[in-house]
Amino acid sequence: MKAFETFETPSAARVNYINAEYGLKSWLLTRDHKRIALLYLGSISFFFFIGGLYAMFIRLELLTPQGDLLASTTYNKVFTQHGIIMIFFFLIPSIPATLGNFLVPLMIGAKDLAFPRINLLSWYIYLLGGIITIYALLAGGVDTGWTFYAPYSTTFSNSYVIAAGLGIFVSGFSSILTGLNFIVTIHTMRAPGMTWFRLPLFIWAHYATSLVMILGTPVVAITILLLAFERVAHVGIFDPAAGGDPVLFQHLFWFYSHPAVYIMVLPSMGVVSELIANFSRKNIFGYKFVAFSSLAIAVFGFLVWGHHLFVASQSVYAGMIFSFLSFAVAIPSAIKVFNWTATLYKGSISYDTPMLYALGFIGLFTVGGMTGLFLAALAVDVHVSDTYFIVAHFHYIMVGGALFGYLGGLHYWWPKISGRMYPEGWGRFSALVIFVGFNLTFLPQFVAGYLGMPRRYHAYPPEFQVFNVLSSAGASILGVGFLIPMIYLVWSMRYGKLAEANPWHLPGLEWRTASPPPTENFLATPVVTWEAYEFAPVEEMRVIGKFRDEEV
Amino acid sequence: MQTSWLPFIPESASTVSGKVDALYFYLSGVTLFFSLLIGGVITFFVIKYRRRLPNEIPRPIAGSHKLEILWSVIPFIIAMSMFAWGAQIYFQNSRPPKNANEVYVVGKQWMWKIQHSTGQREINELHVPIGRKIKLIMTSEDTIHDFFIPAFRIKADVLPGKYTMQWFEATKPGTYHLFCAEYCGMNHSGMIGSIIVMQPTEFDSWLSGNVNQQSPAVAGQQLFQSLGCVSCHGANGEGGRGPTLAGLFGGKVFLNNNQTLTADESYIRESIENPAAKVVNGFNPIMPTFQGQVTPEQLIQIISYIKSLQISNPQSTTPAAPAAKAAPASQTGATPAPNKQ
Ligand code: HEM
Ligand SMILES: [Cu+2]
Ligand SMILES: [Cu+2]
Numbered sequence A: 001m002k003a004f005e006t007f008e009t010p011s012a013a014r015v016n017y018i019n020a021e022y023g024l025k026s027w028l029l030t031r032d033h034k035r036i037a038l039l040y041l042g043s044i045s046f047f048f049f050i051g052g053l054y055a056m057f058i059r060l061e062l063l064t065p066q067g068d069l070l071a072s073t074t075y076n077k078v079f080t081q082h083g084i085i086m087i088f089f090f091l092i093p094s095i096p097a098t099l100g101n102f103l104v105p106l107m108i109g110a111k112d113l114a115f116p117r118i119n120l121l122s123w124y125i126y127l128l129g130g131i132i133t134i135y136a137l138l139a140g141g142v143d144t145g146w147t148f149y150a151p152y153s154t155t156f157s158n159s160y161v162i163a164a165g166l167g168i169f170v171s172g173f174s175s176i177l178t179g180l181n182f183i184v185t186i187h188t189m190r191a192p193g194m195t196w197f198r199l200p201l202f203i204w205a206h207y208a209t210s211l212v213m214i215l216g217t218p219v220v221a222i223t224i225l226l227l228a229f230e231r232v233a234h235v236g237i238f239d240p241a242a243g244g245d246p247v248l249f250q251h252l253f254w255f256y257s258h259p260a261v262y263i264m265v266l267p268s269m270g271v272v273s274e275l276i277a278n279f280s281r282k283n284i285f286g287y288k289f290v291a292f293s294s295l296a297i298a299v300f301g302f303l304v305w306g307h308h309l310f311v312a313s314q315s316v317y318a319g320m321i322f323s324f325l326s327f328a329v330a331i332p333s334a335i336k337v338f339n340w341t342a343t344l345y346k347g348s349i350s351y352d353t354p355m356l357y358a359l360g361f362i363g364l365f366t367v368g369g370m371t372g373l374f375l376a377a378l379a380v381d382v383h384v385s386d387t388y389f390i391v392a393h394f395h396y397i398m399v400g401g402a403l404f405g406y407l408g409g410l411h412y413w414w415p416k417i418s419g420r421m422y423p424e425g426w427g428r429f430s431a432l433v434i435f436v437g438f439n440l441t442f443l444p445q446f447v448a449g450y451l452g453m454p455r456r457y458h459a460y461p462p463e464f465q466v467f468n469v470l471s472s473a474g475a476s477i478l479g480v481g482f483l484i485p486m487i488y489l490v491w492s493m494r495y496g497k498l499a500e501a502n503p504w505h506l507p508g509l510e511w512r513t514a515s516p517p518p519t520e521n522f523l524a525t526p527v528v529t530w531e532a533y534e535f536a537p538v539e540e541m542r543v544i545g546k547f548r549d550e551e552v
Numbered sequence B: 001m002q003t004s005w006l007p008f009i010p011e012s013a014s015t016v017s018g019k020v021d022a023l024y025f026y027l028s029g030v031t032l033f034f035s036l037l038i039g040g041v042i043t044f045f046v047i048k049y050r051r052r053l054p055n056e057i058p059r060p061i062a063g064s065h066k067l068e069i070l071w072s073v074i075p076f077i078i079a080m081s082m083f084a085w086g087a088q089i090y091f092q093n094s095r096p097p098k099n100a101n102e103v104y105v106v107g108k109q110w111m112w113k114i115q116h117s118t119g120q121r122e123i124n125e126l127h128v129p130i131g132r133k134i135k136l137i138m139t140s141e142d143t144i145h146d147f148f149i150p151a152f153r154i155k156a157d158v159l160p161g162k163y164t165m166q167w168f169e170a171t172k173p174g175t176y177h178l179f180c181a182e183y184c185g186m187n188h189s190g191m192i193g194s195i196i197v198m199q200p201t202e203f204d205s206w207l208s209g210n211v212n213q214q215s216p217a218v219a220g221q222q223l224f225q226s227l228g229c230v231s232c233h234g235a236n237g238e239g240g241r242g243p244t245l246a247g248l249f250g251g252k253v254f255l256n257n258n259q260t261l262t263a264d265e266s267y268i269r270e271s272i273e274n275p276a277a278k279v280v281n282g283f284n285p286i287m288p289t290f291q292g293q294v295t296p297e298q299l300i301q302i303i304s305y306i307k308s309l310q311i312s313n314p315q316s317t318t319p320a321a322p323a324a325k326a327a328p329a330s331q332t333g334a335t336p337a338p339n340k341q
Helices: A024-028 A033-061 A072-108 A116-139 A152-156 A161-188 A201-233 A246-279 A287-303 A316-344 A353-376 A378-384 A388-418 A424-451 A462-495 B017-048 B065-094 B200-208 B216-226 B265-273 B296-308
Strands: A002-005 A546-549 B101-108 B111-116 B121-123 B125-129 B133-140 B145-149 B154-158 B164-169 B174-180 B193-198 B252-254 B260-262
Touching: A024 A033, A033 A072, A033 A116, A033 A388, A033 A462, A072 A116, A072 A161, A072 A201, A072 A246, A072 A388, A116 A161, A152 A201, A161 A201, A201 A246, A201 A287, A246 A287, A246 A316, A246 A353, A246 A388, A287 A316, A316 A353, A316 A378, A316 B017, A316 B065, A353 A378, A353 A388, A353 A424, A353 B017, A353 B065, A378 A424, A378 B017, A378 B065, A378 B154, A388 A424, A388 A462, A424 A462, B017 B065, B101 B145, B101 B296, B111 B125, B111 B296, B121 B125, B125 B200, B133 B145, B133 B154, B133 B296, B154 B164, B193 B200, B216 B296, B265 B296
Parallel strands: B101 B133, B125 B193
Antiparallel strands: A002 A546, B101 B111, B111 B121, B133 B164, B145 B154, B145 B174, B174 B193, B252 B260
């Protein structure tokens, strides 16, 4: 007689990827994409915490116009290290390496990524890069700004430029490997029936992101290498005193770093597409437009780097071309926002925490994108370039966008990842606190920027103080807002309510296996017969199990 | 506090600041309108279509190509209007007017050294009259800086080994911020100063209160002799073993590789520091490099001397800056404190 085996009902005792093996070695040598995702989750949370501490010092220093809390050299190191850690060690790996790692195989019905060992290797490389960077910080720090502009970085800075650069150089290889792994996996390991246009938009976004990672990261790696070479040997690449060209550095740097901002925000857009569709129980409006706009952003994002050089002595004609292209690349982002909005129409919208983050994302990303138009408009950028307007703009994109998507996704998939529910009340409360704190921190910076306050200033004229006080007040609310989920998520791993296989009643493949999933993800190979976001009555969304011979 | 009567807008004190503000208002209006529209629609949907029954499943809605095209094309058109407006102002400002007064700016960690073409020197201060066009010719002695005057809505990077330019015409007397806007190391936030805008008559008396100065062109002429340029280019730049320099600036140069270029500041600088890079047709690459022998400031003085050598009126080969005539000939580098008004 055959019995049908599923893992539908929650149970703490059941074998899953977390309790399948015990011991440090079973984690450090694992090849399970889900465990590697957790390794990444731990490490990026650590870096987020460090980066946050630096932010706290920045905001404390700027409470008063005088540079009275930190020495100016210390302040310069603090904002540099804040940027380096947040961008290269938190935001770039955040969604791809944690949620992406965990979910790409689950969502396409695969057992693992295409190259599990390379996946583990990527974490070790990331860790090595992180350790080198931490060494740079402890040895004395680096003060060039996260942008490493020459010739300050090659010739004038007396800080640990090469060590910090090396850390970034090394960690870049971990993103290349992750991108490679995703692309091969998405091409070759989709379950039967999982056609390209049945893929969840999260997968499309990760596909586009992976392209950027593979094509862009080598350029920054080479640039950092040249920078180190110039610093040691003064061969005349970037330093004009030796015959080099400092603007060349800026071109190379932004050729990667503009696309890199899309490495940060595209995965987040993928998460938000999932959240908006699933929490309004609607198929996404204009699926193909949303999917292809990710690719369009990834490709055209490589053509706009010169908008960071409008006042850097770039030719006027180049400036006009880059301005035009920057306006053009804003359109695919606008298309996404419109499609998300249309998806809500006649939906069945719930107000669960992940959805609050998704709605927050749309609002904040819209502000970020709209202010991007100000910066793309040449004459206005001349005035606001290198002021707090820029600082506000990219925080709206990178915190309001990338980080909100990450937090929304983390809550949404938390039951799948941990097998436990997070406390919903606390979740909604902290989402609200973060939203309010964020806006209070960064809205005033737009004003200070247009009034002329330059960025990277340790001391500033007193007329800007009111905006800085508001900003620092907002930052303390924001800080508390981030602490709450850190606490309750850890708490819920032990004390949270046990999660069902499909707590949100959704059709995606990741919800058709147990929470947490078994090591092999699905008991049997899933066969996909439904479209993405095809919402069937709850009882029809079966967990994928298998028949086995057993005496009953 | 340096704000105008409008909230959150800095003082507007140049001929372009109003234009930039107008574009800024246009951008603010359009983006605010669309942000509120999107925000309003989302809020409305989120409330109207909130989940009422735990098991309800709304009917799926297919996408609409018409809508997709509509909301791609309309934003594109609006974006193009922003592009055109911004580019137009930018393009206009990129071409300094011919009749502008030149002021030389040298940035170094962490101060601004400024010299008027009439010789007056200032540090971290720039006195200018209203109603006259001022062109800044800027370079750096060390790393990259940026000369930013919020009240004029202008800024441009100041680079080592290169000249950048920006110009303005002030419209309103007052004292305005000068900021370094490109991170340049330890005391970046201290690399600030004032732009002091005066009535023309006041400015002229400020200038004449500072006559005890040597104009950059005169200083350049002395360097031209002491460095030995005269031995090849002639005592008045009339040429010899080296090409004629009189009338060079702004004119066309034919190189021995058949290329043609217009002689500007950067070309002259390169010819002094790295003469072999571009050799004038008909001459041998015999000129030695002067790299390391002249400071960026001295380079500016030599360039300004060469600029003053115009063929059209040969008698002006001796530079004729009015304030400089009275000056004793030996004061390169003297920097008496400028009169403050
Ligand atoms: C919606 C379209 C967008 C446009 C038109 C736009 C435009 C611009 C422009 C012109 C600048 C340079 C300003 C300057 O340095 O003077 C800039 C800065 C920046 N943008 Fe955007 N942006 C857009 C979206 C984004 C997105 C999606 C991200 C990130 C995911 C982003 C992140 C950044 C960052 C990090 C900087 C400044 C980096 C620095 O100087 O340190 N932007 N943006
Ligand atoms: Cu960019
Ligand atoms: Cu500076």
